[in-house]
Amino acid sequence: MSFKIAIIGAGSVGFTKKLFTDILCVPEFTDIEFALTDVSEHNLQMIKAILDRIVEANRLPTRVTATTDRRKALEGARYVISCVRVGGLEAYADDIRIPLKYGIDQCVGDTICAGGILYGQRNIPVILDFCKDIREVAETNVKFLNYANPMAMNTWAAIEYGKVDTVGLCHGVQHGAEQIAEVLGAKSTQELDYVCSGINHQTWFIDLRLNGRPIGKDELVAAFEAHPVYSQQEKLRIDVLKRFGVYSTESNGHLSEYLPWYRKRPDEITRWIDMSDWIHGETGGYLRHSTETRNWFETEYPQFLEAASQPIDPSRRSNEHASHILEALETNRVYRGHFNVRNNGVITNLPQDAIIESPGFVDRFGINMAAGITLPEACAATCIASINVQRMSVHAAISGDIDLLKLAVLHDPLVGAVSTPEEVWQMVDEMVVAQAAWLPQYAHAVPAATERLSTSAVKTREWAGAARRSVRSIEELRAEKAALKQAG
Numbered sequence: 473m474s475f476k477i478a479i480i481g482a483g484s485v486g487f488t489k490k491l492f493t494d495i496l497c498v499p500e501f502t503d504i505e506f507a508l509t510d511v512s513e514h515n516l517q518m519i520k521a522i523l524d525r526i527v528e529a530n531r532l533p534t535r536v537t538a539t540t541d542r543r544k545a546l547e548g549a550r551y552v553i554s555c556v557r558v559g560g561l562e563a564y565a566d567d568i569r570i571p572l573k574y575g576i577d578q579c580v581g582d583t584i585c586a587g588g589i590l591y592g593q594r595n596i597p598v599i600l601d602f603c604k605d606i607r608e609v610a611e612t613n614v615k616f617l618n619y620a621n622p623m624a625m626n627t628w629a630a631i632e633y634g635k636v637d638t639v640g641l642c643h644g645v646q647h648g649a650e651q652i653a654e655v656l657g658a659k660s661t662q663e664l665d666y667v668c669s670g671i672n673h674q675t676w677f678i679d680l681r682l683n684g685r686p687i688g689k690d691e692l693v694a695a696f697e698a699h700p701v702y703s704q705q706e707k708l709r710i711d712v713l714k715r716f717g718v719y720s721t722e723s724n725g726h727l728s729e730y731l732p733w734y735r736k737r738p739d740e741i742t743r744w745i746d747m748s749d750w751i752h753g754e755t756g757g758y759l760r761h762s763t764e765t766r767n768w769f770e771t772e773y774p775q776f777l778e779a780a781s782q783p784i785d786p787s788r789r790s791n792e793h794a795s796h797i798l799e800a801l802e803t804n805r806v807y808r809g810h811f812n813v814r815n816n817g818v819i820t821n822l823p824q825d826a827i828i829e830s831p832g833f834v835d836r837f838g839i840n841m842a843a844g845i846t847l848p849e850a851c852a853a854t855c856i857a858s859i860n861v862q863r864m865s866v867h868a869a870i871s872g873d874i875d876l877l878k879l880a881v882l883h884d885p886l887v888g889a890v891s892t893p894e895e896v897w898q899m900v901d902e903m904v905v906a907q908a909a910w911l912p913q914y915a916h917a918v919p920a921a922t923e924r925l926s927t928s929a930v931k932t933r934e935w936a937g938a939a940r941r942s943v944r945s946i947e948e949l950r951a952e953k954a955a956l957k958q959a960g
Contacts, residue, residue, distance in 0.1 A: 512540075665680075723752065733889070857883075
């Protein structure tokens with residue numbers, strides 16, 4: 473087979489390498505073209521060198537091109553994959569820093585809450601630019617695979633306003649299933665059969681079976697509480713399982729910021745989180761992790777390049793959906809996964825226009841969702857609160873309506889649990905002004921927002937958060953990795 477895959481945001485080096493090697497694990501896909509594009513020429517050249525080394529080491533006919541000209545990369549593409557982070561770590565730092573001044577403590581801040589909403593405002597105009605180019609220069613039946621967060625907002629905009637055949641992809645379901653398999657003593661997730669449904673980062677294991685035997689709430693709670701690691705790392709997640717009756721796919725830290733109950737009081741936050749790794753609830757944990765990862769990669773790049781000389785091992789193909797979807801579409805080998813698409817009746821008790829994440833099957837006819845799923849009422853209520861925020865956020869990003877943006881932030885569950893309307897109005901003004909370079913749709917609103925900030929009487933505080941850690945140096949990271957290697 474011969475076709476073209478364009479990867480936008482290919483400068484996300486580690487993730488691009490993973491997708492690339494996954495796709496080349498499909499025997500029929502060796503004679504294809506990967507067109508890489510990014511705004512960073514530096515990152516593009518680093519990832520191209522790594523992928524070229526993989527192609528050379530495995531003696532493949534695969535073609536790899538790299539260009540900062542996105543439209544050129546998209547010409548004739550059958551598949552387009554997006555892993556962009558608009559504004560990079562500079563804007564992301566403001567997504568965490570500014571809300572902290574108003575008492576809003578986020579672990580990740582890339583889905584909803586104040587940080588996730590502003591992240592969506594930066595992404596959506598760019599997503600629509602992608603879609604315009606895709607419609608004009610890619611193959612007629614091109615499929616757009618979005619990996620970029622905020623997943624639901626980006627996918628919503630691409631489908632409703634970009635008019636491109638889009639599916640959103642995430643790995644939260646797979647990671648949750650791996651945890652469940654481990655606590656239940658299964659040898660692998662192959663022994664599990666499950667229906668996991670909801671919205672991205674708020675997806676629920678509503679039907680769970682181990683080797684055909686149904687697993688109920690009490691058994692699952694007992695299994696997690698008996699686990700020596702997860703019982704400490706997933707305290708909040710276990711509490712939600714006890715109250716809702718079903719397990720959430722998302723990590724302790726992620727889940728904590730989508731709900732109004734666990735991060736609203738600083739003295740309560742440490743009760744529910746775990747500091748053994750960023751993902752379990754650390755303040756700004758993903759920002760720290762991302763910063764350290766970038767610094768480590770820049771410093772250790774020669775080692776990454778050398779590692780690319782190893783043969784591709786199909787047995788180590790990851791569980792990221794992209795390669796499996798492409799394989800099913802092109803070869804008709806059926807693949808079952810969990811996909812982010814427009815609801816359209818798939819989940820009976822969520823809004824029709826929402827972007828849901830739910831089971832589907834892929835073959836040469838496309839992605840076919842399993843319809844008629846009904847969520848437990850508490851799960852649906854939690855999802856609907858976030859969907860309403862997502863909808864307003866998408867419409868605000870499209871229209872450049874700063875008042876609608878403020879209403880979206882006001883209705884966010886955690887923001888509403890922490891901040892007053894006056895604080896929300898000022899916080900949004902401050903975030904829009906700070907991120908104006910990435911928010912062209914709000915250019916008309918920036919002067920007035922700046923003026924309001926100069927006369928506002930709303931008090932803020934400089935606060936690092938309830939559980940903040942400093943970014944570690946390269947020397948500290950090396951020492952930690954050496955210690956883990958010695959212990960292992």
